[in-house]
Amino acid sequence: MANATRELSTPIRGAGQGAFSRLFNRQRGESGRPVWMEKPGPLMSVAKALTLLIIVIIMLFPMAYVLGISFSSQADAARGGIVLWPQNPTLDAYRAILGGGVVSRALQVSFGLTLFGTAAQMFFTATMAYGLSRMTVIGAKPVLYVVLGAMIFSPGMIPSYLLVKELGLINTYPSLIIPGLISAWNLIIVRNFFMNIPRELVDAARIDGANDAQVFTQIILPLSKAVLAVVALFYGVAIWNSFFNAILYLNDTAKWPIQLVLRQYVLQGTNLASAEGLQSGAAPPPAETIKMAIVVIATVPILVVYPFLQKYFTKGVLTGSIKG
Amino acid sequence: MSAKGTTPASIQGSGQGGTSKWQQIVQDRWMYLFMAPGLIYFLLFVYFPLAGNVIAFKNYSPFIGIQASPWVGWANFERLFTDPNFKQALVNTLQIETLQLIFAFPAPLMLALLLNSLISESVKRSIQSIVYLPYFLSWVIVIALWQQVFGGAGVINQPLRDAGLDPISIMDNPGFFKYLVVLQSMWKEIGWGTIIFLAALTKIDMQLYEAAAMDGANGRRRLLDVTLPGIRGIVILLLILRMGSMFSTGFEQYFLQRGAVGPAAAEVLDTLVYTLGFQSGQWSFGAAVGLVRGIVAAILILGANWLAKKFGEEGLL
Numbered sequence: 001m002a003n004a005t006r007e008l009s010t011p012i013r014g015a016g017q018g019a020f021s022r023l024f025n026r027q028r029g030e031s032g033r034p035v036w037m038e039k040p041g042p043l044m045s046v047a048k049a050l051t052l053l054i055i056v057i058i059m060l061f062p063m064a065y066v067l068g069i070s071f072s073s074q075a076d077a078a079r080g081g082i083v084l085w086p087q088n089p090t091l092d093a094y095r096a097i098l099g100g101g102v103v104s105r106a107l108q109v110s111f112g113l114t115l116f117g118t119a120a121q122m123f124f125t126a127t128m129a130y131g132l133s134r135m136t137v138i139g140a141k142p143v144l145y146v147v148l149g150a151m152i153f154s155p156g157m158i159p160s161y162l163l164v165k166e167l168g169l170i171n172t173y174p175s176l177i178i179p180g181l182i183s184a185w186n187l188i189i190v191r192n193f194f195m196n197i198p199r200e201l202v203d204a205a206r207i208d209g210a211n212d213a214q215v216f217t218q219i220i221l222p223l224s225k226a227v228l229a230v231v232a233l234f235y236g237v238a239i240w241n242s243f244f245n246a247i248l249y250l251n252d253t254a255k256w257p258i259q260l261v262l263r264q265y266v267l268q269g270t271n272l273a274s275a276e277g278l279q280s281g282a283a284p285p286p287a288e289t290i291k292m293a294i295v296v297i298a299t300v301p302i303l304v305v306y307p308f309l310q311k312y313f314t315k316g317v318l319t320g321s322i323k324g
Numbered sequence: 325m326s327a328k329g330t331t332p333a334s335i336q337g338s339g340q341g342g343t344s345k346w347q348q349i350v351q352d353r354w355m356y357l358f359m360a361p362g363l364i365y366f367l368l369f370v371y372f373p374l375a376g377n378v379i380a381f382k383n384y385s386p387f388i389g390i391q392a393s394p395w396v397g398w399a400n401f402e403r404l405f406t407d408p409n410f411k412q413a414l415v416n417t418l419q420i421e422t423l424q425l426i427f428a429f430p431a432p433l434m435l436a437l438l439l440n441s442l443i444s445e446s447v448k449r450s451i452q453s454i455v456y457l458p459y460f461l462s463w464v465i466v467i468a469l470w471q472q473v474f475g476g477a478g479v480i481n482q483p484l485r486d487a488g489l490d491p492i493s494i495m496d497n498p499g500f501f502k503y504l505v506v507l508q509s510m511w512k513e514i515g516w517g518t519i520i521f522l523a524a525l526t527k528i529d530m531q532l533y534e535a536a537a538m539d540g541a542n543g544r545r546r547l548l549d550v551t552l553p554g555i556r557g558i559v560i561l562l563l564i565l566r567m568g569s570m571f572s573t574g575f576e577q578y579f580l581q582r583g584a585v586g587p588a589a590a591e592v593l594d595t596l597v598y599t600l601g602f603q604s605g606q607w608s609f610g611a612a613v614g615l616v617r618g619i620v621a622a623i624l625i626l627g628a629n630w631l632a633k634k635f636g637e638e639g640l641l
Contacts, residue, residue, distance in 0.1 A: 032443050034530070036537035040441075048438060052451060055435070058511070059454050062469035065479060069472070128362025130355075137352045138345065143359055150370045152622045156614035157594075158601045159376030162390070163369070181365050212354030241462035244576050248602070259464045266468045267580060295468050302460050309460060310453060 063299075070094070070292035077288045093293035103294055105254070106261040109173075110240055113257060114301075117177040118236040125182050125231065126224075129190035130216050150184040161248055175249035176242070176257070183238075186231045193227040194220055230312040233305055240301055258298050266291045380612040386605075393608075400612035410613060412588060413596040416502070420592065421570050423506045429566055431510050432517025433559070437551070439518065440525045452522065456515030463576040466512050471495055495581075498589035505577055520558060528554035560637045567628040571621045593617045 033039065040048070064084050069077050070093055072086040097103040131137075132144055160179055169175040197220060205215050221228070243259035250256065256264075269287070349356075380400050382393040404410050435455070442448050458466060473479050474494040481491035494500065532550045541549060575594040582590040591599065593613060600610030 034534070036534050038543060048441070051438065052447075056451060056454055059458065062473050063457075066469055066472055124362055124365065127358040131358030131360075131362070134352075134355060137355045138349055140355070140359070143363055146363065146366050146371070150366050152625055153370070153374060154618055154621075155370055155373035156377060156611065156618055157597050158607055158611045158614055159373035159379070160369070161601070162376055162379070162607075163373045179369050181369070182362055184366075187362070212352070212358070216354075216358070237460050241460075241464075243462065243464055244579070259462050262462075262464045262468065263580065267464065267471065268583075291468075292472070295465055299461060299465055306457060306460065310456065 066292045066295050069289055070296045072289055093289040096290055097293055102261055106256050106258040110258040113176060114236050114239045117239045118232055121181055121235045122232050125187050125190055129187050129194055130220060132191050133194040147184050147187060164249055170249055171251050176245050190227060190231055193224055197223055233309050262294055262298050266294055377611055377615045379608050380615045382608055384608045400609050413591045413593050417592045420502050420505060423502055427506050428510045432514050433521050435518045436521030436525060439522060455518055458512045459516045463580060467580050496584040498585040501585045501589040524555040524558040557637050560632050564628040564632055567624050570624050571617050
């Protein structure tokens with residue numbers, strides 16, 4: 001299994017340099033096209049370009065549109081139609097939601113949950129992954145099967161809820177983190193990576209008198225920064241995006257994370273102005289621009305980490321889809 | 325320790341009995357300490373609630389607890405055969421998953437093939453970045469975006485209304501809902517599959533193409549004889565994953581839109597468990613639905629995995 005991962009990821013990481021690419025370039029003609037490849041007809045080229053253009057528009061348009069509305073003035077948004085570039089750009093909507101109140105609080109909750117949740121998840125995932133990285137340890141195999149079993153069987157919504165309730169975690173923030181503390185998939189990704197670290201490095205440290213804990217913190221972890229970053233990003237994005245567990249476990253609306261607030265005000269159209277916490281006084285901007293500003297605000301953290309997600313995705317995604 | 329101890333000890337371990345085995349366990353004590361918290365987590369939060377499914381065989385009442393609730397045998401499972409809501413949810417789930425398999429599964433493959441045929445690396449990479457982005461957005465945001473474009477006051481309907489025409493019902497049309505969710509899934513997830521397929525495509529040896537071209541294979545033949553066989557393994561792997569989720573279409577996408585189109589169109593097995601347990605207090609029947617769903621899903625994963633291995637592929641487990 002470790003071999004499969006290595007085989008898969010190496011050529012991709014290596015693409016662009018090395019023998020693979022040299023071979024590739026040698027075969028290329030003037031236009032960068034391999035000499036043996038037929039030039040597509042003009043009709044084919046146009047069809048391809050058009051298809052890709054349409055796909056790009058379909059993917060980007062909703063986001064651009066929502067962004068445009070969120071910066072529009074009340075009057076412009078109410079007029080409707082396609083607003084990609086606001087005519088009278090204004091930050092009113094953002095001022096309204098970020099000036100304290102429901103959305104600000106939900107953002108704080110989500111940031112806190114994501115930060116602490118990801119830290120806890122990484123700690124328990126990395127330690128267990130290292131514990132399972134040496135199969136000569138007596139008893140490691142059955143524990144590995146326990147993890148693999150968790151990939152196939154899920155306990156179901158109702159028994160999980162009853163357990164959380166039984167543990168007295170209802171309406172607490174830990175209820176949003178602990179039931180999903182370790183993802184078996186992420187654990188296997190990290191474990192596979194640890195297993196690919198050359199044994200010689202570990203053995204040398206052992207001869208120098210290091211114990212397993214020292215090997216873990218001083219050799220394994222520093223060599224695994226890339227995979228740990230990928231997994232941390234996966235965990236963090238999942239916590240930021242989750243809303244279903246908050247629906248199950250939180251009854252107190254004051255504790256809601258941003259996704260739940262988003263659903264309440266944007267999808268269900270509850271009037272934000274009448275909601276508690278929004279400053280009264282100045283006339284609130286129209287619901288439309290506020291709604292879209294909430295959508296944008298909830299998306300920004302994802303956009304911030306997206307370049308990193310992208311940088312590591314092939315590695316992470318591929319390792320994840322390879323058997324444990 | 326491991327350099328001179330662990331490996332030999334594990335080889336001799338079984339033959340030599342107690343002491344060397346014990347020595348090895350002591351040597352590896354840190355490893356057990358590392359494993360322990362995770363193991364406790366999996367046992368407590370995955371396997372223990374798995375056992376909590378016994379309430380499917382009881383008439384569970386939250387007021388008296390699992391222990392004291394009376395046993396009812398298979399009654400909740402027998403009810404599955406007659407319950408119209410379950411039948412509706414089952415049919416919806418299977419219909420949607422079939423549509424997903426037909427439309428959403430091949431879409432990223434097609435896009436990957438199209439991108440792979442491009443010469444310019446930078447165009448390829450930019451398009452990948454754009455199509456992969458929605459994968460990381462939450463369902464709440466995705467549906468909010470779609471609502472904004474296709475909803476009653478959206479980009480399409482507002483101009484229609486302004487022009488005095490009837491708006492088209494897209495987001496709240498029960499008849500169209502199954503296609504809508506497939507389109508939404510495609511929009512959100514096409515990038516993920518595309519990346520995986522593209523990675524597999526770049527792995528195919530260029531010399532194979534060159535050799536095929538020299539033997540007179542045209543583009544279509546090279547696609548059929550070099551490209552597709554080259555990515556067979558990853559296609560089968562993803563198909564296994566898809567099969568495994570046949571019975572679990574997911575929760576959030578349906579839960580969020582159930583109100584707009586009604587349960588007849590949008591109730592799937594996952595949302596039915598929620599509706600039964602959390603809205604109408606039928607905990608035991610809900611757990612029975614969840615248990616059946618979980619068992620069938622496990623059988624599907626293992627079956628698809630077995631089938632893949634039978635065809636000489638790597639499989640998932």
